[in-house]
Amino acid sequence: MDKLKFFDANCSVGRTGNPHLYDIPDAAGLKREMEAAGVEEALVYHVIARDADPRLGNSRLMHEIQDYPELHPVWAVFPHHTGEMPPPSKLLPEMKALGVRAVRMFPTKALQSFSLADWCAGELLSALEWGRVPLILDAEVIPWEEVRGLLATYPRLPIVIANCNYRQNRFLYPLFEKFTNLFVELSWFMGGGAVEDVVQRFGSRPLLFGTNMPRYTGTAAVGLLCYADIDRKDKEAIAGGNLRQILGKVWP
Secondary structure (H helix, E strand, O other), X not given: OOOOOEEEEEEEEOOOOOOOOOOOOOHHHHHHHHHHHOEEEEEEEEHHHHHOOHHHHHHHHHHHOOXXXXXXXXXXXXXXXXXXXXXXXXXXXXXXXXXXXXXXXXXXOOOOOOOOOHHHHHHHHHHHHHHOOOEEXXXXXXXXXXXXXXXXXXXXXXXXXXXXXXXXXXXXHHHHHHOOOEEXXXXXXXXXXXXXXXXXXXXXXOEEOOOOEOOOOOHHHHHHHHOOXXXXXXXXXXXXXXXXXXXXXXXX
């Protein structure tokens, strides 16, 4: 049987202020980690775009991954009102021209300090919805009530919750019941039987493979899916099929 083709929804490059056990700041190092884990492709953002300056980080990202076609850029974005980010009418054409098909937002005060409410981010979110550009949000920085509001207000906007652990299923399940534009990547979704339970209740559609490399080893997430007690077709969908389908609809 052919091996699963893994497409990682949650990777990064760039040196952090608090390095982890082993510091892998560049694309070459990330690629080595991916090869060791058996991961073929990845969505990648730059930590400078998260922790400091999104425009600088996005630019550094494009330079860092330019020789690695299997690494796909994810930009950090926020509302344009202060002039630090181009308005959506300029930002989205720039993204399209450079092949950027996913974004992340870090709205908390500890990071980039803005609101996801309509009065602040509505113009940007509406533009992303028009482009079908997936929005990746970290579970630890956004309340579930805000997630619900975004899902309802922007039903054609794919929203991916990253770093979401299995103990948050009491929030996830009622949202899975109501919204088909909600997805969860699996780097923290490590509870025994967690993947199997989601697939049994909702099918494999809401789940995306992710590792959070290089912060974590990729082998844990690979093993979780390879040994999950679900059908092969569901493993293939989660490993990369679901993400490829989402990205294939960007820029209609």
